Amino acid sequence: MHRHHPDIVIRLIALLKLAKAGVLITVGVGALSLLHSPDGALAEWIDALVFDPHGKYLHALVLKISGLDAHQLELIATGSLMYACVFVIEGIGLMMRRIWAEIMTVLITASFVPLEIYELVDGRSWAKAVVIAINVLVVLYLLRRLHRQQQWPFHRRAAGPLA
Numbered sequence: 755m756h757r758h759h760p761d762i763v764i765r766l767i768a769l770l771k772l773a774k775a776g777v778l779i780t781v782g783v784g785a786l787s788l789l790h791s792p793d794g795a796l797a798e799w800i801d802a803l804v805f806d807p808h809g810k811y812l813h814a815l816v817l818k819i820s821g822l823d824a825h826q827l828e829l830i831a832t833g834s835l836m837y838a839c840v841f842v843i844e845g846i847g848l849m850m851r852r853i854w855a856e857i858m859t860v861l862i863t864a865s866f867v868p869l870e871i872y873e874l875v876d877g878r879s880w881a882k883a884v885v886i887a888i889n890v891l892v893v894l895y896l897l898r899r900l901h902r903q904q905q906w907p908f909h910r911r912a913a914g915p916l917a
Contacts, residue, residue, distance in 0.1 A: 761851070764899075767859065767892055768848035775841035782834035788819070789827040853903070856896050864893045 822830070840862060847855025867889055874882045 763895060764848050764851060764856075767896070768845045770888070770892075771841045771845035771848065771859070775838040775845060778834045778838035778841065782831045782838060785827045785831035785834065788822075789824055789831065853900070856900055860893055860896045860900070863889050867893070 844855055844859045844862065848859065867886060870882065870886045870889065874886060
């Protein structure tokens, strides 16, 4: 019975990772489609995603996207798709309840927290703060779980009778 609650949390973390992968795949495919399509492709994406074409956030985004050159679009596509692969591996590994996925998630998620904090200081927003908080909670939860299971590679094992 005790394992049921941790399994739910692990599944939620896995779903979060897979959702992030989905967003990054959409960004990567979108960048590739803009790279290899006529100028009207951005308007088609906006219509397909049912955005308000006159919204201020969408307008700012369109200005940024329309100013990107082919090399920048390639970098965005490549980076997004590669990072999506990492999220897919983490998400599937967590769904399958693999220890290696928990360790991988701790290492990767923790490694991005300093960058996320820097970005928060550079441009404050509640969304960035919430993302950081969620990522820190995920890392702390998984570290605690790994410690309890004595699965963390650096976990100090109990000393034997001669120690």
